[in-house]
Amino acid sequence: MSENVLELERVSVTSTAGRALVADCTLQVRAGEALGLVGESGSGKTLSTRAVAGLLPEGFTVGGTIRIDGDDISTMAPRRLREVRARRIGMVFQTPRAHLNPLRTIGDFMTEALVAVAGEKPGSAERQAIELLAEVGIPDPARRLRQRPGELSGGLLQRVMIAATLAMDPRILLADEITTALDVTTQEEVMAVIADLRRHRELAMLFITHDLALAGAVCDRVAVMQHGRTIETLRAATMRADATEPYTKRLLSASLPADGVVEPGGAAEPVLAVEGLRKTFQVRAERGFGREEFVAVDEVSFALAAGAALGIVGESGSGKSTTARIICGLETADAGAVTVKGEDWIAPARRAADRRHRARIAQMVFQDPYQSLNRRQTVRQCLAEAVAVHRRSAPQAEIRGRVDELLTMVTLDPALADQRPRSLSGGQRQRVAIARALAAEPEILVLDEAVSALDVTTQVEILTLLDDIRRDTGVALLMISHDLTTVRRLCDHVVVMRSGRIVEQGPIADVLDRPQQDYTRTLLDSIPREGWVPRRRLPARTSALPTVATAPIPRGKK
Amino acid sequence: SARDTTTEPSASASVDESTLVASLPAATSEVDEVTWALVEGEPRSVVPGADYNFVAPNLCDSLLQIQPDFSIEAGIADSAEWTDPVTFVIDLREGVTFWDGTPVTADDVVYSLERHWKDVTDAYYGAFVLVTSMEATSDTQVTVHFTAPDSDFRNAIASGGGAVLSKAYSEEAGDTLGTSAGGLMCAGPYELESWTPGKEIVTVANEDYWGGAPLVKKLTYTFIPDGTTLTNALLEGEVDGAFNVPPASRSAFEGSDTGRLVVGPSTASLSFGPTTDQGAAASPQIRQALSMAIDREQYIQTVLNGLGYVQSTFVAPFSWSGAEAADVYQAGYDALAVPSVDMDAAKKLVEESGIDTSVPLTLAIPAGSKELSQTAAIVQSAAQQIGLTIEIDERQASDFAAIFLDESAREGLDFVATTGYTETPGVLAYPQLFLLPAELGGIFNWSGYSNDAVTAGLQAARTTPDATAAAQAYVDAQEIFAPDMLQITLAGAYHTTFLSNELTGATTSVAAYSSPWALHLGGE
Amino acid sequence: MTARVLLPLLRKLGGLVLTLFLSSVVIFSAVLLTPGDPVTALAGGVRPTPEMIAQIRAEHHLDDPVWQQYLHWVASVLSGDLGTSFVYKTDVVDLIAPRIGITFLLVVYTVVLIAIFGVGSGIVAATRGRGTDRAILVATSIGVALPTFVVAILLIWVFGRVLGWFPVYGTGDGFWDNLYHLTLPAISLSVLYIAYLSRITRGAVVAQLHAEHVDTARVRGIPRAQIFRRHVFLNASPVILSVSGATIAGLFAVSAIAEQAFGIGGLGSLLTEAAARKDLPVVQIISLLLVALFVVLNAIADVAIAVIDPDSVKPRRSA
């Protein structure tokens, strides 16, 4: 057994207010080893890691022992501790954009520690920086040094972060959900880079994620955390078999198995037909005056049969949401046709009566349940409002009754009816949003990443609920997601989009099991699963500045 | 510092008349530079007759020179006398030159006098109404002809009315004469060097002054209309002196170690009078009632901080202090009733007047004058006690000045409160404005006051060559007009001067408005 | 700076010029909006004689269409002819020129005080623990409630009258004497803004101290002082700079209060005086000057921010 690079023994973290946020985190990371740290949101993964790096908020206290290379950090003098942390630990965060000073260049960022801590000359530091950037696979590294974080995509920034931590040649990399904010394809790229580095540098890693499949695929061992405690540590290869804790088992089973087969829904008569949809945005030109056209959706055509479920998949920025918004009248298309039950819906409804009419047919559920509910309304107020729109002169009692009905339909405890969104959990919030959408008894339900923001366990619940509702009410689902697994679970047909165009579409089994297009295959390959090895693909895929031709990178988005 | 800032303010002592100082002992040593503050603000013009200020008298010498005690002596003219009841001959002093060295000629004098004679808007127009013609009878002599004898003319040409300007320069300058743009050419002890609008006027000693060069080599005027700022500036020594310093700061001045407060005689008085021939303000009974409702001693304490005296009518005793028939005037003045408080009588007068007291009256005051704003408050309060309502209309300088020039500006007003003074010796100039019918020069006679006896008396006082007889005519008229209260005189105000301890020689009486008050100014 | 920054920056500055243009229209319209005949307003409170009326109408082109009048006004202002004061009857430029220097000095002095004490105390509050923070919070709470003129008269009383350390009137002669004389006025002007800027600075610095990129720097072992300089203060500075432009421009107007209280013949006192006397030509020109200053100062602030943060001028998508 090789020596431990990092060792946490009964580490606890207590907040300023005296609340124990982490009760007992015990784990060891051996040299060159990758340890996964998994657990549901709020279980204390981040705080434990930050305790190691010395990044806890002011007033937080740490108990237990943390050893770096065998040395107890609580016994070190502050100067030495800083030195030890700076030299032996590299830390990479979830949101690279937030963790890089937006006002300083990449070069500054790369060389800063080299100059300030290691005392290198600026010239040699810069040479090292260029080498490091090249090492993590960033093309044209010399030019990058002069750019600022705002000019780089999220995937590139994450690599810059990784490259910068390598500058001091650390022994261990603390990686806190470093791919959560990335596309599956980009995630694969970043994981591939890390895998390479670890091989070449004998780098140990503490890899935090709540994606068990990912952890299982990239780590040697996996530690599971619940309510501030590490409850067990498993060998990654055999974790399904070895898991003893019920919580771990639940986590493992919560991952969606890729087998839920959905039989094609009702009649072939399409309730919704989209023809040659096109949408361009006027964006201010990147350079110079004037504006540029940016094509977000191009030549999109598909049909949704009544009572059926259609999935739209594709990487971020591929135009999925825009398509959905056009259908629901939140955006005006430039060209094409949207036909709903034989009516032309291409122009958004202007008159209030038209809006109500359409509302009875199509409804939408958004990604972030918290933001899509008015935080000032209680659940009941929110639902009552949605009901009252369509039953304008209904007596209060009738509306109440309908609200209760809706709550039952989404299996939400009626006791929660007088709560405001703030005091609901993510899953409960999304149930409210679904109930609200159902208030109008629509025939089409558009779901824009309706479960992506939720916990794995909650995801399954909501998807099951949606499936049940579809079966009970015969509502057709238009399901937007970048998660192929989700789509496979719920949909009978799928549309694959990239850069605003449809790459491939057809029945779910045909497309996902026998993909015709490379792009679809790439998407499928990027999904972490047992035995998955992240691979580096064409450099062009993730290194081009904006992912899509001329799209400006929105600052701080995702 | 020895400044007394801690003692509590208490009622200020009143001033003993005998301690008044008309001028300080002449200075003996030269001073490079003196900064003088003008609390009245920046002059509109330094042409005598175009505006009243303390700058012009030092620049433009007059034919005769008014002394601090209001007596008159020779000036640019050696002599200026009546040769017969309707002819006035002025003989110029030899060798007097303008600042540029050109000699002062009879032509210049005629030109200067004609400016007043021919311009209705001129402040001295009234003094020339009896003139029929004037001409240069030689290079050094000017003869003026009159329709009737004019006992006041000699007084007038001793003041700004007799100031002599260079004809050539003035004609050249045209409309801009006397402004910051046009400059000025006179023969006074100080020469206008520069004028930065809104900032300062710089004058320098005229080394060739006929009466000898002044000791102060550079006299700079700054404009500090705000009383508190002025007080600060004076106490601080940033400014060497100023006239009409705020009475409210009296104790601060008296405790100062940088300078001293000099109290001098004056013709100035604080008063308010009617601006309309309609309603309550036009009624003498109402005016008398208001007068009776105001406690003068208390007023003087409050507004003037004791630096004033109870004045019986609107012509102040100092006006005749240098006159030949001073006794007659004094006797007439002494015979007048001294205003005193009598609320019951006041209320009765209001009742008797039959005026509708529910109509509020409006009193105009100029903005920024603490004294007049206090006056307004006091009048308002007094009026309230006798059942009258007075509203205050505070007006900015230019709007306030318009009251005196423009009938439409008086619309809606009933009274106007002012600080009035006459800078020329003689009793007539001031009351005439209020008492005579408009066509005879009563330009401020807005209440339509008309009393034949008074008109005749005043005319006689002016056209009677014999001084005593003229004085008697005036006194007789005064007995009639005084109770009519065309101005409700609240107090006579002393002329106040604050002067740096290093300086002396300044004129400290009201004569500073009309004579070169800085002529003898200099180091102690 | 690259074209990527330069062009959007130019666009932003163009917006400021448009603002200047529109403000000049507003200021110009003041005459037209003044109740009554503009001639009376222009005559400055004196009833104009018929000749005067004719002269004023001709001089101000009052018989032309309004837009021509405006163009004429702007053209003459641009050519340096600022018009004639109706109170002083002199060129407005002669009124403004001798006063602008002292006001400028006063404002610069004030800005220096604000920068040192406002930014300084803000940083101290943000970095030196709870006790200090609270003390500064209390001080700045009182500070932002202290009207300039109250501070002015307090200073006059305490430093001028009681202690006698500083002059309380006028401007003195020569640069150092000027500074000596302007000390109390500058303090009185700066108190409120020191408090204000202190809070802005504190907020911005605290926000940056909690920023995640600062965590990155910490975990990399960068020395505290360097973190503060290069990551905290630098990033906080755009916020501070962006309030500075308007603040400094505002100071030129607010200086009227200090000028009035301390008897300083500057631009501010000219403005109040002119307003009181309804000397519209002077009021207009000074207003225009102040707006121009606002525009220039904001432009400078924008450029400075763009140098620090080129993304600040980047076109932002509306969605």
Add this chain to the structure above:
Amino acid sequence: MSVAQLAGGRVPGLARRVAARDPLFLAAAVVTVLIVAMALFGPLLAPYDPNALYVGPLSAPPSLEHPFGTDDLGRDILSRVLAGAASSVVAPVFVVLLSTLLGAALAIASAWFGGAVDAVSSRVIEVIFAIPGLVLAVLAVAMFGKGLVAPIIALSIAYLPIVARLVRTSARSELAQPYMAALRIQGVGSLAICFRHLVPALLPAILAQSTIGFGYAMLDLAAISFLGLGAQPPSSDWGIMIAAGQPALLTGAPEQSMFPALFVVVTVLAVNILGARVTTWAEGAER
């Protein structure tokens, strides 16, 4: 009926809790209530007629009969301060009301309609912002003459951009929230969205801004009165009283300007503290 009775006697308990947790807030609230009471009932509370002369000696220091002393006309300063509360407090309230109503309406319209409406109103706001408030007030005075009306209107306009910018930003981000899209998709009418959802969402921020604006308006109006362009004597507006008391300051009677000044400072301080709390609450409510 007292406040305690109105609240069903729960006030003392509440007050104790508030006092324990946030004494500063309690103090500010009490002061604000007192000042409002002064503004409403000042003249009734005044021991003397505020405009009556010679109710005491001239420029007397504080004494039992005249707790704040007397001024140069022998008026009771306490009574004048009390009577002056009305104009000193009400005028800024007007400024805040006007600027908030105008600014919020403009901002909501510009956020709602976007496009040309937004472009025009943003430009208008920018232009107003470029002209310092004091200059606008001075310009208004130069045009319409002195008094409180011109400065109130001018300041209302001058403060408009501050309100409008804030509200516009909040309104835009609120409108961009998915729940707004959800409401549209549900077929909820525009007016209902605007007044039932948008406006209530903006209110906390608007309220917070109003309290801060009040402080500034009070200082600015006092300054304008101090410069002699605002309220006119014999009004006992605090700004005028401060200005009028200046000469007395030089002769050792600071109370004439210092008491009204104290009231200005204390009022602004109290309202600012309330404003800070309201802002904190508003931000808390956002989360």
